[in-house]
Amino acid sequence: MSILIALQQQSDFTSTEQRISSYILAHLDQMPTILIKDLAAKTYTSHSAIIRLAQKLNYRGFRDFQRELTAESIAQAHQAATVDANFPFSATDSVATISQKMAALNIRAIQTAQQQLDTNQLAQAADLLTRSRRIFIFSQGDSQLRARSFQNKLVKINRFAIIAEEYADESWNAANLTADDCALIISYAGTTKIHQQVATYFHAHQIPMIVLTGNPQSPLISQATQHLLTVQSEYNFAKIGTFASQAAFEYVLDSLFAVMYAHDFHHHLQDLRQKQHLIQDGPLTTK
Structure with a gap:
């Protein structure tokens, strides 16, 4: 499963793990370089709590977790502009724009499902x-x-x-x-x-x-x-x-x-x- 999806779902997370995951998702731009001690301080948790979260998501430790999180965040940032799944087109869009947005929506939905x-x-x-x-x-x-x-x-x-x-x-x-x-x-x-x-x-x-x-x-x-x-x-x-x-x-x-x-x-x-x-x-x- 996608690491970002897992952090969003927070399945079987403790309240501490929910706090850590919520902070990570809100500060993805900081994650590539953040130190574990700084993440612990910003989430009012501990090194061990962060490592337990990483292991719960099937990573050996914080470094592996951070590496995968960074790679996925970069990939997501470089994807085509996100299309709103609920209102993928507007009244002012051209026919060509609507068709492009619908294609992007379907591609994104399948990619997300595959992850x-x-x-x-x-x-x-x-x-x-x-x-x-x-x-x-x-x-x-x-x-x-x-x-x-x-x-x-x-x-x-x-x-x-x-x-x-x-x-x-x-x-x-x-x-x-x-x-x-x-x-x-x-x-x-x-x-x-x-x-x-x-x-x-x-x-x-x-x-x-x-x-x-x-x-x-x-x-x-x-x-x-x-x-x-x-x-x-x-x-x-x-x-x-x-x-x-x-x-x-x-x-x-x-x-x-x-x-x-x-x-x-x-x-x-x-x-x-x-x-x-x-x-x-x-x-x-x-x-």
Whole structure:
């Protein structure tokens, strides 16, 4: 995960660690040259507290932490001008400017998602879906569009996912899941009441569940077998559209599908050739 994102999320941070991370984020320009004793003095903490924070973020010590923080800060500073994820264009922008800003927004969203992606969680989630008897996807609104895109890709490897909330049948579908199946909940806020209800049920009945969310504090995470997190600078309501969050979700789901495909790459490739022959030149052709 990106060191800047980790400092912003402050997951499992003590109050002391929160104070240190908040100071660092507010004074990034000072971080390349600051001494640990000076950082401790400015945050009213100690050398050991700063080192513990660095180690919590998987760095050996303050020097490694400082080096990575500096590199990432410089890279961020040299990126193209930041586009507001909530209002990426204005009424006075030209068509060319709007298209450039939308491209920048999507690129930034995917880069951010890639930096945050836990590849161990991704691999385990892909394995879970590959081994499951059935896949049930719980998602609403824009996220259900991403679910349908993922559902469409799964057909290419002979897996057929059920959109559990398609006809308001989420409770019936949830009741039908067994420990041999897998539930995939896609929700940026991760606080929808029905999702919390089914997640609690799945956890209690040991039904495998994967959660894809943009909320590190989502109550769904503690119930999940595996979770995939992508935090974007997008508000819940005050925005033109869900551009960044949905671009990030699409990227994560594409990555999930790709890992599933790679599990048995040669078999899927051979199957692709056989199916293409049937559809393009065989009895299923529509030419």
